[in-house]
Structure formats: C-alpha cells, structure tokens
Amino acid sequence: MDIVAQWVRVSWTKQSRGGHHAARRNALPTAFTLPQHHAPLTHEVTMHEHDGFQPVISLHHGTPSCDAVQLSHTEDQVRVELIPTAWGMPRRHRRPPAVRLPRGQWLRWQINYRFTHHCTGDWLYRLDTLNIAHGPVPVDVFLTEPHQSIDERAYLR
Numbered sequence: 407m408d409i410v411a412q413w414v415r416v417s418w419t420k421q422s423r424g425g426h427h428a429a430r431r432n433a434l435p436t437a438f439t440l441p442q443h444h445a446p447l448t449h450e451v452t453m454h455e456h457d458g459f460q461p462v463i464s465l466h467h468g469t470p471s472c473d474a475v476q477l478s479h480t481e482d483q484v485r486v487e488l489i490p491t492a493w494g495m496p497r498r499h500r501r502p503p504a505v506r507l508p509r510g511q512w513l514r515w516q517i518n519y520r521f522t523h524h525c526t527g528d529w530l531y532r533l534d535t536l537n538i539a540h541g542p543v544p545v546d547v548f549l550t551e552p553h554q555s556i557d558e559r560a561y562l563r
Contacts, residue, residue: 407479408445411470412537412548418455434459436535437548483508484540494519502556511553512539520562531562
C-alpha cells in the first residue's frame with residue numbers, strides 16, 4: 407500500500423490539566439515534517455509531560471499496526487478506520503464511519519483517552535492524532551490543511 411502515516415501522541419497527568427501547563431500542552435503541534443521517505447512508512451512522534459513535552463521520533467517502514475488502524479485498498483482508494491484502544495475511556499459506542507481516502511489526499515483523525523495507572527490509580531491522559539496520506543506526498547504534507555478530518559475528542563473529566 408502506498409501509505410504514509412504519522413502518529414502524534416501527547417500524554418499528560420492532572421498536573422497539565424489547567425492553567426499555563428494546559429496552555430503549553432494545547433499549543434503542541436498536531437503534525438510534523440516527515441523524514442525523506444518511501445511508502446509505506448509510519449512516522450511516530452510522542453510527547454510526554456514527564457519529558458517536558460519534548461518530541462521523541464521513531465520510524466517504521468510499513469503501515470500502522472492493524473490493532474490501531476484498519477486499512478483496506480479498494481480500486482484507487484484506501485479505506486481508513488481508526489481503532490480505539492480497548493484500555494482508554496470513555497468508551498465510544500457511536501463512532502464515525504471509516505473514511506475512503508483517494509490517492510493524493512490525506513486525513514487527520516484525532517481521539518483522546520483517559521487511563522487509570524495500574525499501580526497508583528491516578529488518571530493519565532492521551533491525545534492521539536493520526537495523519538495519514540494515500541500516495542506520494544511531500545515531506546511537509548501534514549503541515550497543510552487536511553482534505554478530510556475527524557474529531558473524536560471527548561470530555562475526559
């Protein structure tokens with residue numbers, strides 16, 4: 407598949423829920439420039455509160471994990487469906503349908519979660535942004551306006 411994907415994942419605790427910490431977290435980018443690449447490629451950028459939200463980058467030559475994104479090729483389109491993690495809250499019983507992504511277009515899909523820390527019981531939060539393109543794209547493609555976008559962000563308490 408001629409897919410280029412970029413996951414941008416931001417995680418934080420209640421320390422970054424309000425005030426200037428939240429403003430800093432909310433100002434973090436939802437997209438980055440891609441490295442020089444050949445499709446298929448998955449570019450992951452994670453930013454954690456405990457690291458001062460410094461971007462940590464990893465590359466995987468291939469499509470995103472099928473546990474996180476369902477991809478299927480139909481004619482000249484790719485069907486994209488984000489799969490929410492089973493461990494995150496709130497549960498999403500009504501979800502948007504899969505998106506058909508024509509060649510040369512890209513999609514931004516955002517979803518957020520609240521997790522319970524297994525040792526302390528404290529809540530942890532995460533915002534996942536999937537930027538995904540079908541076909542050859544320039545390295546700055548995800549810095550432009552997406553052709554399609556889905557926002558599944560929910561109120562996290």
